[in-house]
Structures are given as C-alpha cells and as structure tokens.
Amino acid sequence: MxxxxxxxxxxLRDSARGLISDKAPVSHLRSLRDSKDxxxxxxxxxxxxxxxxxSGLLVPENFGGSGLGYVEAGVVMEEIxxxxxxxxxxxxxxxxxxxxxxxxxxxxKSAHLPDIADGSLLAALAIDEGxxxxxxxxxxxxxxxxxxxxxxGAKALVVDGHTADLLIVAGRTGGAAGERNxxxxxxxxPKAKGVAIERTVMVDAHNAARIEFSNxxxxxxxxxxxxDQGGALxxxxxxxxxxxxxxxxxxxxxxxxxxxxxxxxxxKQFGKLIGEFQAxxxxxxxxxxxxxxxxxxxxxxxxxxxxxxxxxxxAVSVAKARAGTTATLAVQEGVQMxxxxxxxxxxxxxxxxxxxxxCQELFGDSNYHADQLARMKSY
Amino acid sequence: MSDLENFRRETxxxxxxxxxxxxxxxxxxxxxxYWGGRNAKFSSEPQxxxxxxxxxxxxxxPDWPKEYGGGGLAPAEHKVLREEMAAMGARSPLSSFGIWxxxxxxxxxxxxxxKKEHLPKxxxxxxxxxxxYSEPNAGSDLASLQxxxxxxxxxxxxxxxxxxxxxxxxxxxxxxxxxxxxxxKKHDGISFILFDMASKGVSTKPILLISGYSPFCETFFDxxxxxxxxxxxxxxxxxxxxxxxxxxxxxxxxxxxxxxxxRPLGQVAADSVGSDDSGRLDDAMLRSQVAAFDIDEAAFAAxxxxxxxxxxxxxxxxAFSSAMKYYGTELNKRRHEILMSAGGIDALxxxxxRSRGGARPRAWLRTKANSIEGGTSEVMLxxxxxxxxxxxxx
Ligand SMILES: Cc1cc2nc3c(=O)[nH]c(=O)nc-3n(C[C@H](O)[C@H](O)[C@H](O)COP(=O)(O)OP(=O)(O)OC[C@H]3O[C@@H](n4cnc5c(N)ncnc54)[C@H](O)[C@@H]3O)c2cc1C
Ligand SMILES: Cc1cc2nc3c(=O)[nH]c(=O)nc-3n(C[C@H](O)[C@H](O)[C@H](O)COP(=O)(O)OP(=O)(O)OC[C@H]3O[C@@H](n4cnc5c(N)ncnc54)[C@H](O)[C@@H]3O)c2cc1C
Numbered sequence: 001m002x003x004x005x006x007x008x009x010x011x012l013r014d015s016a017r018g019l020i021s022d023k024a025p026v027s028h029l030r031s032l033r034d035s036k037d038x039x040x041x042x043x044x045x046x047x048x049x050x051x052x053x054x055s056g057l058l059v060p061e062n063f064g065g066s067g068l069g070y071v072e073a074g075v076v077m078e079e080i081x082x083x084x085x086x087x088x089x090x091x092x093x094x095x096x097x098x099x100x101x102x103x104x105x106x107x108x109k110s111a112h113l114p115d116i117a118d119g120s121l122l123a124a125l126a127i128d129e130g131x132x133x134x135x136x137x138x139x140x141x142x143x144x145x146x147x148x149x150x151x152x153g154a155k156a157l158v159v160d161g162h163t164a165d166l167l168i169v170a171g172r173t174g175g176a177a178g179e180r181n182x183x184x185x186x187x188x189x190p191k192a193k194g195v196a197i198e199r200t201v202m203v204d205a206h207n208a209a210r211i212e213f214s215n216x217x218x219x220x221x222x223x224x225x226x227x228d229q230g231g232a233l234x235x236x237x238x239x240x241x242x243x244x245x246x247x248x249x250x251x252x253x254x255x256x257x258x259x260x261x262x263x264x265x266x267x268k269q270f271g272k273l274i275g276e277f278q279a280x281x282x283x284x285x286x287x288x289x290x291x292x293x294x295x296x297x298x299x300x301x302x303x304x305x306x307x308x309x310x311x312x313x314x315a316v317s318v319a320k321a322r323a324g325t326t327a328t329l330a331v332q333e334g335v336q337m338x339x340x341x342x343x344x345x346x347x348x349x350x351x352x353x354x355x356x357x358x359c360q361e362l363f364g365d366s367n368y369h370a371d372q373l374a375r376m377k378s379y
Numbered sequence: 380m381s382d383l384e385n386f387r388r389e390t391x392x393x394x395x396x397x398x399x400x401x402x403x404x405x406x407x408x409x410x411x412x413y414w415g416g417r418n419a420k421f422s423s424e425p426q427x428x429x430x431x432x433x434x435x436x437x438x439x440x441p442d443w444p445k446e447y448g449g450g451g452l453a454p455a456e457h458k459v460l461r462e463e464m465a466a467m468g469a470r471s472p473l474s475s476f477g478i479w480x481x482x483x484x485x486x487x488x489x490x491x492x493x494k495k496e497h498l499p500k501x502x503x504x505x506x507x508x509x510x511x512y513s514e515p516n517a518g519s520d521l522a523s524l525q526x527x528x529x530x531x532x533x534x535x536x537x538x539x540x541x542x543x544x545x546x547x548x549x550x551x552x553x554x555x556x557x558x559x560x561x562x563x564k565k566h567d568g569i570s571f572i573l574f575d576m577a578s579k580g581v582s583t584k585p586i587l588l589i590s591g592y593s594p595f596c597e598t599f600f601d602x603x604x605x606x607x608x609x610x611x612x613x614x615x616x617x618x619x620x621x622x623x624x625x626x627x628x629x630x631x632x633x634x635x636x637x638x639x640x641x642r643p644l645g646q647v648a649a650d651s652v653g654s655d656d657s658g659r660l661d662d663a664m665l666r667s668q669v670a671a672f673d674i675d676e677a678a679f680a681a682x683x684x685x686x687x688x689x690x691x692x693x694x695x696x697x698a699f700s701s702a703m704k705y706y707g708t709e710l711n712k713r714r715h716e717i718l719m720s721a722g723g724i725d726a727l728x729x730x731x732x733r734s735r736g737g738a739r740p741r742a743w744l745r746t747k748a749n750s751i752e753g754g755t756s757e758v759m760l761x762x763x764x765x766x767x768x769x770x771x772x773x
Contacts, residue, residue, distance in 0.1 A: 002455075003685040004692055261768055276772035281764035282757070288768060289702045296685040297678035318677040370670035377673065379645025379660045 001307065003299055009075055012068075016079040019052060024085035026348045032086060033205035039163055040199075040207035041086040050119025054089065058097045063113035065097070069306040070240060074247035074298065081251025084355050086206050088122050091160035094244045095237060096123030099168050103185060103225035103233040112166060112187075124164035125237070126155035126211055133364040135170065135234060136178050140213060142171035142186065148219035149173070151186065151194075154212045157361070161209030162199035164190050169213070173228050180231035185224040192216050204354040236309065239316045242363045243305055246298045246316075246323035249359050253291050253323075253330035256352045260284070260334045267339075280337060287333055294319075294326040314376050321369035327356040328366075387459045394463055397432045399425035403468045405641035408738065409592075412474045415504025417551050430504065433472035440478055440502045443486070447494055448502030454691040468641075476545075477501030477508040479631040481554050484571075484624040488612040497573070509576070510628075511541040511555035511598060512621065519758050521556070522565045522618060526600065528557035528572065530607075535559070535572065537580075537603040543752070547583040547596035550576050554624075560615050571617035571624075574605040590744040591729075591737075625754065629700040632753045633707030634683060635746075644714065645669045648721035665720060672713055679710055698766040705759035708749035715743040 005013065023045055032040060049055050054076055059065020073094050080087060097116050100109055115121035127135055140153025151171055161167070167188040175182025190197060194216040200208050225233040261284060264275030274280060301319035304312040331353035335342035342349050360366065402425050406412060410422040413430055421427040433439055436450060442457045443449020452460060463469075482501050485494055500506040517524040526539025537557055547553070552575055560568030576583075580603040583596040612620045641647075645660055648669055653661040660666035686703055689695040718739060719726050726743075728734035750756040764770045 002458075002688040002692065003681065004688050004694065261770070264770060273771045275770040278761070278764075278772075281768075281770050281772070282760040284768055284770065285702075285705075285760040285763035288763060289706050292699075292702060293675075293678045293682040293706060296682035299685070300681040314677070318674050318681075321674045322678045366674075367667075370667065370674055373673055373677075374645060374659070374666060374670040377643040377645055378658060379643060379649055379654070379666065379669065 001303060003296060003303070005071075005075070005299075009071060012072055013075045013079065015052065016054065016076045017082070019048065020079045020083055020085055023048065024087075025083050026351055029084050029086055029205055029351060030348075040205075041088065041160075041163075045085075046088060047119055049087065049089065049093075050117070055093045055119045056097075056117025057093055058101065059093075059113045059117040060101055060109075063101075063109055064117040065113065069302075070243055071299070071302040071306055073240070073244055074302045077244045077247035078251035081248035081253075081355075082255040084204075084206075084252070084351055088160050088163070090241070090244055090248075091124045091164070092116055092122050095125040095159075095241050096166065096168055098240045099125065099185065099224060099233070099237045102236060103230075107221070108187065108224065121165050122160065122163050123166040123168060124158050124161045124209075125241070126158045126161065126167055126169045127234070127238070128157045129153065129155060133361065133368055135238060136180055136183075136231075138170045138172055138183055139177045140169065140171045142173045142184055142218075144173075145217065146219075148217060148222065149184075149186065151188070151213040151216040151218060154210065156210050157200075158209045158211050159362070160207050161190075161211055162197055162207060166190070167195075167211070168224060170230065170234055175228075182228050183230040183234060184227050185230040185233060186218050187222045187224055188213075188216060188218055192218075202358060204358040205351070206355065206358060235313075238363050239312055240305060242316050242320040242369075243298065243302050243312075245359050245362045246294075246301065246319040249323035249327040249356065250291070250295050250298050252352055252356055252359070253294070253327045256330045256334040256349065257284075257287055257291055259349065260337050263338055263341075274337075283333060284337075287330060290326045290329060294322040297322045314373060317364075317369035317372045317376070320364060321366040321373070324360045324366035324369075327359060331356045383455055383459065386456050387463065390460055390463050393436075394467060394469060397429075398467065398469045399429055401425040402429040402470045402472075404470075405468065406470060408735070411470070413472065413504070414474055414507055414546070414549070416507025416549065417505070418549070419504065419507070429470070430472045434503055437502065439473040439475075439504065440482065443482065443498065443502060447486075447498035448500075449498075454687075458687070473504045475501060475504065475507065476510055476550075477506065480510060480624050480628045481508050481573075483627045484554075484620050485611065487623060488571075488620045492608075493573075493611060506551045507546070507549060509544050509547045509550035509553050509598075511544055511547075511553045513543045514540060515542050519755055521621070522569065524556055524558060524569065526555070526557050527561065528559050528570060528605070530559075531604075533607055534604050535607060537572075537574075537600045537605055539600050541598040541600075543586075543595050544583070544598040545595045545752075547576070547598045548585055552576060553581075553598070554611075556617055556621055559617075563615065566618045568615055569617040569621065570614050571611045571620040572605060573609045573611065574603065578603050578605070580604075588745070589747070590741040592741065592745070626697060626700045628753045629704035629759070630686070632749060633700065633703035635707065635711050635749050644673065644717060648717065651722050651725055665717070668717055668720075672710075672717055675710060676714070679706060683707075696767055698762050701754070701759040701762040702767070704753060705750075705756050705763070708746075709756060711749050712746050715746045719743050 053066050056065030057068050061067040100112050142149045142151050167190050169186045169188050171184055171186055172182055173184040194214045196212040198210045200210055202208050267274045298319040301315040304315040334349050341347050413426055438450045441450040441452045441460050445451035514524050528535035528537045555572050556569055557572055558568050559570040580601040582599045585593040585596050587593050649660050655661045722739055726739045729737035
C-alpha cells in the first residue's frame with residue numbers, strides 16, 4: 001500500500017479541516033480557558049462532529065458508525081492538533097469506541113456503540129496511576145465479590161474523565177504489578193457509589209481528571225473482554241491511542257512550524273528579515289525534515305494498525321517516540337524564533353508548547369517507547 | 380487475487396528460486412559490490428549467477444523501459460519487487476553510477492540515439508561510469524567550475540581538472556560538466572557531456588582517503604577531443620541536467636548504509652558490550668543511544684518509502700531529495716559512531732585478520748564522507764530553506 005493518503009482520506013481531511021478551522025481556531029481553546037468553562041469543550045461542536053460522522057468514525061457500521069480505519073482517525077486527530085481543539089474525539093470516538101468494538105460482547109456493543117456514534121455518550125479510559133505511563137504497573141485492585149467485582153484504587157490523567165458517562169477502567173484481578181497477566185478492563189458507571197472524580201486543570205487547558213474508586217461494585221456484565229486476560233486488549237487500545245496522539249502531534253508540529261516560518265519572513269532585525277540569517281534557516285530546514293520524517297512514521301504506524309494490527313507495536317512505538325521528540329523541538333524552536341513575542345500569553349505559540357508536553361506524556365513518552373522498541377528487538 | 384498480489388507471489392517464488400543463499404547475506408566488504416564495466420570481475424560464482432539472472436529479467440533497472448534494457452515494471456510492481464528483495468535480504472545485483480545518476484538524466488534529457496547507445500549498456504553492466512563534477516575550486520559552489528570545452532569543428536577540445544572523481548581509475552566513461560561559454564553568467568555557460576575515459580589526454584591520479592582506501596581520484600584533461608554529439612541536452616543548459624542528476628544522486632546517497640538488514644544494531648552491540656540478566660544491553664547509556672537511533676532509522680525508512688510513493692503520485696517537491704540526503708547521511712554517521720563505541724578497543728584494530736583488516740574503523744571513517752559527497756549537509760539545508768521553505772536571501 002502506498003504511504004500516502006488516498007483520495008477519500010484527503011477528502012476527509014479537507015472536511016475535518018474546514019469544520020475545525022472555522023468553528024474551533026486556537027481562540028476557541030483560549031476562551032474556554034479564560035472563562036474557566038465547566039465542561040472544557042463545546043457540546044455544540046461535538047454535536048456537529050457527530051453529524052459529520054466523526055464521532056462514529058471507528059464504530060462498525062452495524063452499530064451506527066462508519067466503520068473507518070485508524071488512518072482516518074489519525075487524519076481527524078491531525079486536524080485537531082492544528083488548532084488544539086478540545087474535544088472528546090480522542091477519549092470517546094477513538095479510545096472508548098475501539099475498546100468496545102475490539103473487546104465488547106454483543107450486549108455491550110449494542111448498549112454503547114450506537115450512542116457513541118450519535119454523539120450522545122461520552123466515555124473515558126482510566127489507565128495511569130503513577131506519574132509516568134506504566135500500564136503493566138496497574139495496581140487498582142479488582143476483587144471478586146458476589147456475582148461481580150469490587151474496585152479499589154485511583155487513576156490519574158483520565159482524559160475527559162470529568163464529563164464521562166462511562167468509564168473504562170484497567171484493574172488488577174490477578175498477578176502482581178508489572179505483570180501482563182491478571183489485568184482486566186471494566187465498564188464503570190461514573191455515578192456508581194464510591195467513584196470520586198476530581199477535575200484536574202492541566203497546563204494545556206485540556207480536560208482530565210483524577211478518579212478514586214472505593215469499594216466500587218461492578219457486576220459481571222461490566223467486564224470488558226476476559227477476566228485476567230485484558231492485557232492484550234488494553235495494549236491494542238493503547239496502541240490506537242498512541243497512533244492518534246502521534247497524529248495530533250504531527251498536526252501541532254506542522255502548525256507551529258508554519259507560523260514560525262511565516263514569522264521569519266515578516267520580522268526584521270539588523271535591517272534584514274530574520275529568515276535571511278543562515279543560523280535560523282538551517283534550523284528551520286532541520287525542523288521541516290524532522291516533521292516530514294515523523295509524518296511518514298506516523299502514517300506507517302496507522303496503516304500497520306489497519307492492515308496488521310497484532311504486529312503494529314514496533315511501528316507504533318517508533319511513531320509515538322518520533323512524534324514526541326519532533327513536537328518538543330517544534331514548539332521550542334517556535335518560541336525561540338519568535339523572540340520575546342513567543343513568550344507572551346497573548347501569542348498562540350505557548351498553547352502549542354503546553355499541549356505538546358501533555359501529548360508527550362499521554363500513553364508513554366519518547367523514552368518509554370524507545371525502551372519498548374529496544375525490548376522488542378531484544379537488547 | 381489482484382494482479383499485484385499475483386505479481387508478488389510470482390516475484391517471491393522467482394526470487395526464492397533464483398537468488399543464491401550467499402546473495403541474501405548483508406554485504407560486509409567492498410568486494411561484495413559488483414560494479415560492472417569493461418574490466419569487471421566477479422568476486423564469487425554466486426555473485427555472477429545472481430547478476431546474470433537479474434540482468435536477464437531487466438531487473439538491474441526494474442523500472443526502466445524494456446526497450447532500453449529495463450524491466451518495464453509499473454511503480455506498484457517495482458515497489459513489490461523492492462519489498463520482496465528486502466524481505467529476503469537480497470543484495471542489489473549491480474551497483475552503478477549509470478543506474479543511479481546518469482540513467483535517469485538520460486531518460487529525461489538524452490536524445491533517442493544517446494538513450495539507445497548508453498542505457499542498455501548500463502542495464503547490462505557493460506560500461507562503468509564516473510562523475511566529473513567537482514573541481515579544486517568548485518565544490519559546494521559547483522557552478523563556478525572552470526574545465527573548458529572549446530569548439531573545434533564537430534568536436535570540443537576539453538582542458539582542465541576534476542577532483543574527488545570516485546572510481547575514475549576504474550571507470551570506462553565519464554559524465555562531465557564543462558564550460559562551453561566562458562562569457563556567460565556562471566550557471567549559463569555549462570554543458571553536460573559524455574566521453575570515454577580511454578580517450579587520448581585523460582589521466583587519473585588516485586587519492587588516499589582517511590579510511591586508507593583510495594576510491595577517488597584527481598582527473599586531468601589535456602586536449603581531450605570529444606564529438607559535439609556527446610552533449611546531453613542543450614549546449615550551455617548543462618546546469619539543468621546536472622541539477623536533475625543531483626536529485627537522483629542525493630536520493631541514492633540518502634539510502635547509504637545497511638538499513639534494516641542483518642541483525643539489529645543493539646544485538647551487534649551486545650556482542651562486545653554484553654547483556655545483563657534481563658537481556659538488556661549492559662551499558663544503559665549506549666542502549667538508549669541505540670534505541671534512539673533505531674527509532675530514527677525506522678522513521679527514516681518510512682519517509683524513504685513515502686518519498687517514492689509521493690514521487691509516483693506526482694506530489695513530491697523536486698528538492699526533497701536534499702532533505703533525504705541530509706538526514707540519511709547524518710543517520711548513517713550516527714550508526715557508525717555507535718558501532719565504534721560498542722566495539723570499544725576491539726574496533727580500533729586496523730590490520731589484523733581478527734578485525735578483517737580493520738573493517739569496522741575503515742567503514743566508520745568512510746561514512747564521514749556521506750555528508751560531503753553529492754553536496755554537503757550545509758548545502759542540503761540551504762536548499763531546503765530556500766527551495767522548499769522559500770526563506771529569503773540569496
Ligand atoms: C521574560 C523576558 C524578560 C525581558 N526583560 C527585559 C528587560 O527587562 N528589559 C529589556 O530591555 N528587554 C527585556 N526583554 C527583551 C529581550 O531582551 C528581547 O526579547 C531579546 O533581545 C530578543 O529580541 P526580540 O524579542 O525582539 O526578538 P528578535 O530580535 O526579533 O529575534 C527573533 C529571533 O530571531 C533571531 N535573530 C535575530 N537576529 C539574528 C541574527 N543576526 N542571527 C541569527 N538569529 C537572529 C533571534 O535569536 C530570535 O530567535 C525581556 C524578554 C523576555 C522574554
Ligand atoms: C568520498 C567522496 C566521493 C566523491 N565523489 C565525487 C565524484 O565522484 N564526482 C565529483 O564530481 N565529486 C565527488 N566528490 C566531491 C563532493 O561533491 C565535494 O566534496 C562536495 O561537493 C563539497 O565540496 P568541497 O569538498 O570543495 O567542500 P567546500 O565546498 O569547500 O566546503 C567546505 C565546508 O564549507 C561548507 N560550506 C560551503 N558552502 C557553504 C554555504 N554556502 N553555507 C554554509 N556552509 C558552506 C561546506 O558544507 C563544508 O562543510 C566526492 C567527495 C567525497 C568526499
């Protein structure tokens with residue numbers, strides 16, 4: 001398969017870009033932040049997303065979605081990255097939809113997937129517990145009780161956890177922290193007794209929560225996939241999330257870079273456009289090359305997820321690691337080359353820097369994925 | 380089954396049946412490369428067999444038209460062939476400046492007679508070419524070259540000196556940049572001309588590299604007579620041909636190095652550094668360098684694939700090969716720095732049999748030229764800045 005977007009994928013990109021750049025430029029995020037908006041995103045826009053078919057993009061057709069692939073999800077994420085639009089797309093349409101579609105039984109799928117597709121259900125994935133992404137270290141205890149389980153523990157960086165109607169929670173039903181065996185995914189009602197949700201205002205003005213679970217009862221229907229065997233399902237869902245966030249970082253990097261190059265062609269010092277200085281030209285060229293390479297690596301990962309899901313791990317780690325370092329470089333060069341202007345809140349560049357930092361941490365930073373790749377290659 | 384899947388199945392079967400096992404191992408020395416030419420010798424029987432079988436299918440140049448000795452493959456088929464060869468680790472049957480550089484330029488700028496004369500001989504490995512671009516005072520600033528071609532009836536008389544001419548002492552023919560109009564602006568008086576290195580007045584003097592090898596030469600032209608019909612493209616428009624050829628050269632150089640074949644770099648490093656109880660390279664800092672390298676190498680493989688696909692789809696920027704050249708060569712230098720660091724003391728031996736004649740340090744030193752030959756890294760970045768990013772200034 002050619003490593004370029006197909007015509008249909010390009011059309012999807014154009015329509016996503018049209019909607020997002022029109023309705024949610026960076027000023028949209030800025031105003032949500034400044035007004036300390038309780039939801040943190042626009043429900044109206046999410047409705048518009050649903051009408052365009054984006055919320056059900058990964059939902060199979062027989063459950064009311066359009067049954068598209070991960071490349072298409074990445075195409076939308078990249079456009080989201082360009083304007084930093086806060087949206088439940090990642091948490092609900094990408095992570096939850098694929099967790100349910102890949103791991104759910106018929107009853108779970110028909111209960112939730114159509115609602116995700118029509119935009120009426122918001123969901124969130126609760127994985128991380130410590131400061132760093134270490135899915136195998138999951139320690140939230142899920143102990144058998146009666147016909148179901150009792151959950152005790154705490155989760156952090158639950159993206160969109162404060163607005164979720166449904167939580168997908170990774171818990172430990174067996175094994176020890178660090179082991180892949182003994183992980184189980186649960187569908188949990190956030191209104192259930194014992195669930196305490198604290199919205200955490202984050203550096204990037206996007207939405208996340210810390211969630212505590214004390215003796216939360218989940219009955220057997222709430223198990224997503226198989227008890228103790230959730231590790232593979234979780235890893236698969238995380239890989240999808242990694243590919244999606246990597247795409248967001250590609251969009252983000254390219255946008256920052258575009259703005260920076262424009263500035264190099266406008267700003268004069270020493271009687272010259274600063275873009276004439278070779279010290280900046282070469283750095284801009286290096287960054288451009290970095291972004292192009294990362295774009296290719298991310299598309300490769302998404303295509304591999306679509307074509308050969310079970311063997312996509314290496315390509316996904318490459319993509320997420322690259323996207324992280326590229327975005328980090330792009331925002332740093334972006335601020336630096338804007339001089340004093342780059343440091344001001346009034347200027348948008350800072351928003352990109354903050355979002356890039358969060359995207360690095362989401363589902364494993366560059367170091368995490370470099371280590372993963374080394375393990376896969378046995379050294 | 381689609382035609383392409385059929386083609387993949389047939390290609391795989393053919394390769395399985397025809398590629399000798401010895402030709403599926405990573406190349407480890409210069410003699411593993413077959414360059415063709417009038418005086419060519421095969422270093423082994425499998426090398427000969429593999430070359431001849433591929434040649435007979437036109438697969439030394441799979442995407443060239445059949446009438447010029449190529450395989451006539453469509454872009455998608457060519458990609459399948461590349462993928463299948465990579466999957467089995469099959470070596471390239473023929474390395475050649477004719478294939479990488481001159482051929483594409485002739486296909487675009489050559490007249491019919493020139494194509495018929497030269498392309499089949501390149502495809503069949505009969506003629507080995509060298510590149511006469513650089514001069515002592517025209518390196519990065521190539522267009523200031525001074526080698527002269529003076530008109531004399533139907534011929535040019537060529538005088539001057541080239542330098543860094545790779546394999547000039549082994550080459551049969553040269554594609555050469557000469558000044559045909561000394562009065563024009565520097566880019567406008569250059570012509571692209573072909574001639575036989577056996578012509579009277581051509582001489583070469585090898586130059587020793589820091590690797591201890593001598594793959595390039597000073598090349599002198601003393602009243603060399605060349606028919607005017609050997610000019611490719613228009614007289615005084617040789618710069619267009621030269622630049623087009625450089626795009627291909629840069630794309631080729633960007634792929635230098637043993638990408639993704641053979642054992643993973645981290646395991647090679649473990650041979651000398653050792654592994655800890657959990658199987659990790661027993662040098663945490665080196666391990667993280669290798670992992671960072673592997674990430675970048677895999678990403679670069681993706682962009683290399685994408686660059687070809689974009690070109691086939693008519694969506695690529697002509698200067699993108701400069702971006703590829705920059706990154707690919709810096710990457711290859713990084714690989715060899717890691718290999719040297721991993722090898723430690725063992726990688727310092729220069730002559731012993733144990734070290735295969737210092738293969739590792741010599742290869743390491745050779746890679747330092749990657750970011751110089753075909754245009755330096757700084758020149759590549761300048762091209763990207765100006766031609767792709769459209770940044771201001773000369
Ligand atoms: C937090 C903060 C506090 C400050 N406090 C003070 C203060 O107290 N008093 C005060 O007077 N100023 C202050 N400044 C201003 C500071 O000194 C300037 O921001 C700085 O000199 C850069 O100027 P500029 O912002 O106009 O950027 P520009 O000069 O426009 O530079 C933009 C980019 O172009 C690059 N560039 C410019 N010229 C060249 C060249 N010739 N070659 C290569 N690259 C070039 C720069 O390195 C930069 O990356 C402060 C700035 C900040 C951010
Ligand atoms: C192994 C090898 C094989 C080669 N094979 C061939 C061959 O077969 N045929 C052939 O014709 N040539 C060949 N070359 C020559 C090669 O193309 C030149 O060496 C190259 O173009 C650089 O020219 P130079 O050596 O004169 O360096 P210079 O141009 O003198 O460069 C010196 C330094 O200055 C930097 N520099 C120059 N201009 C700028 C600028 N504008 N901005 C910033 N930095 C700049 C360069 O990047 C470099 O770091 C080969 C070279 C090597 C090393």
